[in-house]
Amino acid sequence: MIIEKEKKLPVIDTFDVVVVGGGIAGVASALAAARNGAKVCLIEKENMLGGLATLGLVVIYLPLCDGMGNQVIGGIGEELLKASIKYGPGQIPECWKQGGDISQRKEIRYRLEFNAASFAISMEELLLENSVSLFYDTRFCSVAMDDDRIEAVIVENKGGRGAIRCNAVIDATGDADVSYVSGEKTVSVDTNRRAGWFYSYDGKNVELHQLTDPLYEPTPPGSRTYAGDDWRDVNALNIDARKFILDKIHQLRKIRGNDNIYPLIIPAIPQFRMTRRLEGQVTMEEHHERYYFNDTIGMTGDWRKRGPIYYIPFRSLIGAKIKNLITAGRCVSAHGDTWDVMRVIPPCAVTGQAAGTAAALLCRENHGNFNHLNINKLQSTLIEQGVIIDPKWCKEKE
Numbered sequence: 140m141i142i143e144k145e146k147k148l149p150v151i152d153t154f155d156v157v158v159v160g161g162g163i164a165g166v167a168s169a170l171a172a173a174r175n176g177a178k179v180c181l182i183e184k185e186n187m188l189g190g191l192a193t194l195g196l197v198v199i200y201l202p203l204c205d206g207m208g209n210q211v212i213g214g215i216g217e218e219l220l221k222a223s224i225k226y227g228p229g230q231i232p233e234c235w236k237q238g239g240d241i242s243q244r245k246e247i248r249y250r251l252e253f254n255a256a257s258f259a260i261s262m263e264e265l266l267l268e269n270s271v272s273l274f275y276d277t278r279f280c281s282v283a284m285d286d287d288r289i290e291a292v293i294v295e296n297k298g299g300r301g302a303i304r305c306n307a308v309i310d311a312t313g314d315a316d317v318s319y320v321s322g323e324k325t326v327s328v329d330t331n332r333r334a335g336w337f338y339s340y341d342g343k344n345v346e347l348h349q350l351t352d353p354l355y356e357p358t359p360p361g362s363r364t365y366a367g368d369d370w371r372d373v374n375a376l377n378i379d380a381r382k383f384i385l386d387k388i389h390q391l392r393k394i395r396g397n398d399n400i401y402p403l404i405i406p407a408i409p410q411f412r413m414t415r416r417l418e419g420q421v422t423m424e425e426h427h428e429r430y431y432f433n434d435t436i437g438m439t440g441d442w443r444k445r446g447p448i449y450y451i452p453f454r455s456l457i458g459a460k461i462k463n464l465i466t467a468g469r470c471v472s473a474h475g476d477t478w479d480v481m482r483v484i485p486p487c488a489v490t491g492q493a494a495g496t497a498a499a500l501l502c503r504e505n506h507g508n509f510n511h512l513n514i515n516k517l518q519s520t521l522i523e524q525g526v527i528i529d530p531k532w533c534k535e536k537e
């Protein structure tokens with residue numbers, strides 16, 4: 140055991156809202172908080188926005204609809220879908236455009252494929268236009284607590300270690316890093332499958348390969364599963380993914396009789412799906428399908444099948460312990476199959492917009508406790524800003 144010496148840290152700056160993590164959830168959070176009047180910064184350990192969606196090359200914006208013709212996600216979820224193709228390529232399906240053939244919406248889902256580089260640039264533009272301070276190449280390390288509130292987040296970058304004071308913190312790390320470090324209850328799983336989505340080039344064409352071990356079948360012989368909160372497994376997934384990609388390249392060369400196929404772009408971050416999440420005040424479960432919560436902050440369909448609709452409760456974003464901490468994205472409180480529904484891009488944008496709006500309102504209400512937030516005000520603000528919260532599809536109400 141080694142004891143790290145106590146030392147005084149410089150205060151880098153003070154913000155109303157600190158967003159940790161610049162994936163889809165972090166971008167949506169920062170945008171929402173800034174638009175609702177907060178002074179916001181976003182801390183990102185990499186040097187580009189988008190997280191798995193861009194650096195992880197997961198370039199399919201899954202549906203904003205329920206598969207039965209109804210759009211269930213609007214607001215920043217839809218704005219980011221449009222931003223993902225602002226610098227092209229990519230197309231919104233014709234029937235989902237204004238004036239499009241509504242009858243076709245039951246057949247064609249509201250989703251698209253985007254280009255990671257274009258999306259990263261347009262997200263950065265959006266945040267800068269909204270005066271969000273970006274801290275790239277800066278890793279969240281720890282928190283300074285004042286009783287049950289986070290007084291400052293502690294970060295490290297090329298300038299060394301420093302503190303950023305704040306009124307509210309949004310954990311959009313994907314891995315619930317802030318929740319875990321600050322002593323909030325979290326849950327980890329080690330079920331991640333080997334994955335290595337990548338682009339190849341054969342001298343003429345660039346091709347996307349959605350390379351992954353099957354998700355819902357036994358792990359193939361010779362493969363294994365991984366935990367995203369264990370550094371050994373993080374190393375292993377990085378290395379195994381690269382071998383997986385190379386094996387695929389050799390296979391392609393053989394099948395296509397072309398020795399000039401090679402990997403062009405490979406993921407810059409490991410492709411973990413579910414790692415560690417918050418154990419929230421409410422955990423979303425399968426039986427919550429079409430269950431309307433009083434504190435619903437948005438909705439989502441199921442990317443895997445047509446029909447299901449989930450109402451997302453505010454309480455799945457907050458824990459029992461830390462009063463000014465809220466989560467967004469793939470680390471909110473959802474269990475099993477419902478976690479699988481909630482972890483993808485569109486619901487990450489929904490929880491991001493809700494967390495950012497809630498954090499800005501918290502600063503305005505000035506009580507520093509998400510448990511005391513005016514939920515009616517949060518819901519009406521979200522609806523005014525394009526979020527769809529419509530109980531008409533529910534089977535049961537709280």
Ligand SMILES: Cc1cc2nc3c(=O)[nH]c(=O)nc-3n(C[C@H](O)[C@H](O)[C@H](O)COP(=O)(O)OP(=O)(O)OC[C@H]3O[C@@H](n4cnc5c(N)ncnc54)[C@H](O)[C@@H]3O)c2cc1C
Nearest residue numbers: 160162163164184190191199279312313410468469482484
């Ligand atoms: C193989 C695979 C295929 C997928 N396919 C699809 C698909 O086709 N369509 C779809 O919609 N979704 C898909 N997903 C899921 C989806 O991409 C992600 O779950 C979603 O984008 C998560 O967004 P997020 O913002 O919650 O988290 P992330 O994208 O993980 O973003 C978290 C961000 O926080 C940063 N961060 C983490 N820790 C720290 C720290 N300590 N300090 C500072 N920064 C930190 C990270 O660098 C990252 O930028 C897929 C996922 C995988 C792994």
